[in-house]
Amino acid sequence: MNQMHDHIVKSYDDEQRRLLEEILRMGHMAAAQLDAALDVVERRDDKAAERIVANDEAIDAIERAIDHDVMRLALRGPMARDLRIILAALKVSADIERIGDYAANVAKRSTALNLSPPLPHTRGLDALGRLAAQQVRDVLDAYRDLDADAAQRVRNRDAELDTLYTGLFRELLTYMMEDARAITPCTHLLFMAKNLERIGDHATNIAENVWFLVHGEEQLPPREKRDATNSA
C-alpha cells in the first residue's frame, strides 16, 4: 500500500517535471523563431520568412498539449503548492505562445518590407530583437531554476528594451517625415519594433510568475516604467 502510494506520488512529480521541460522546450523554440525572424529581416529572405510563419503552428500545438497536461495533473487533486505550479505553467505557456506569434509576425512583415529598397533602420530593429531574445532566454533559465533574483533582473532590464524601442520609434518617424517613399516600409518597421517590445513584456510576465512561484503572495518589488511612445 505504502509502495503504491510512493509510486503514485513519484509519477505525479515525473509528470509535473515533464510538463516544465515541455514548457522550456516551447520557450526555446519561440526564442529560436525570434532569432530566425531577425535573420530573415537582415537577409531579406522571403522563403525563410514563410517557413518561420509555418513553424509557429508547432508552438501553438505544444501549448494545446500543455493545456491537456495541466488539466490531467489538476484532476489528480494536487496540493496548493503543486496546483500553483501547474496554474503558473498554463500562464507561462500562454506567454510563450504570444512570443512565438510576435516572432512569426516579424517574419511575415519582413516580406512586406522587401517590396521596398533596404532601410538603414533594420540595424536598430536587430539590436532591439537580440535584446528581446536574450530576455526570453534569461527568463526561461530563471523559470527552470526558480530563481527569483534572476527573474527580477529580467524585469528590470525591460526598461532597456523600452528605451531602445522609443529611440527607434522616434528615428523612424523622423525618417518618414523626410522621405514619403519610406512611409510604407517604416510603418512595417514600427509594427515590427512594437512586436519586439511586446515580446519583452511577455518575458516580464513570465518573470513575475517566477517571482510569485518563489515568494507566494508577497508583493512584487518596484521596477522602472514602460515605453514612452504612447503618450504626449
Place this chain on the structure above:
Amino acid sequence: MNQMHDHIVKSYDDEQRRLLEEILRMGHMAAAQLDAALDVVERRDDKAAERIVANDEAIDAIERAIDHDVMRLALRGPMARDLRIILAALKVSADIERIGDYAANVAKRSTALNLSPPLPHTRGLDALGRLAAQQVRDVLDAYRDLDADAAQRVRNRDAELDTLYTGLFRELLTYMMEDARAITPCTHLLFMAKNLERIGDHATNIAENVWFLVHGEEQLPPREKRDATNSA
C-alpha cells in the same frame, strides 16, 4: 452526512456561479472602458483619458481576484467538467484583461493625438471601435449563455473588423504620404486601430473558449482569415 455533502456541493456551484458573474462584470467593465476611450478620442478630452487609464487598474485587480477564486475552486478537487469550466474562466479573464489594456492604451494615445489638429480619420477609428465593443459584448453574452452558435457568429464577424482595419490602415498610409505633418498623429492612429483589431482577436479567443466548453475536444469549425496589412 448526506446533508453535509449536499451543502458542500451546493456551495461549490455557488462559488463557480459567482466566479462566472465576476468575469462577466469584468468583461462589461472592459467594454465600457472601450466605449469611454472612443468617446474621449472624439471629444479630445485629456482629463477623461487619464481617468480611463487609471480605471484599468480596477480590471487588473479583478483578474487577480479571479486567479485566486480559480485556485480555491481547483483545490476542492472538481470533476473534469467543472475543472474545464474554471480553467476556461482563467483564460477568458486573461483575454478580458488584455481588452482592458488595449482600451486604456487607446485613451492614452488620444492625449498624444490631441497635440495635433483634429484628423478626419478618427471617424473610421470610431466605427472600428464600436464594432469591436459590440463583439466583446456579444461574446460575453455567448459565454454567459454557453451559446456555441452565438460564439461562432462572433468568430465569423471578426473578418468584418479586419476589413475595416485594413481599409483604415491604407487610408492612413495614403494620408501620411500626402502630408508629412500628419505622420506623427497618423502613427498614433495606426497603433490605436491595431489595438482595436487586437480587441477583436481577444473576443475571438473567448468565442473559441465558449465553443470548447460546449463541444469539448471537437475541432473548431473553419472561419474567414485575419487582417491583410502584415504582408505583401
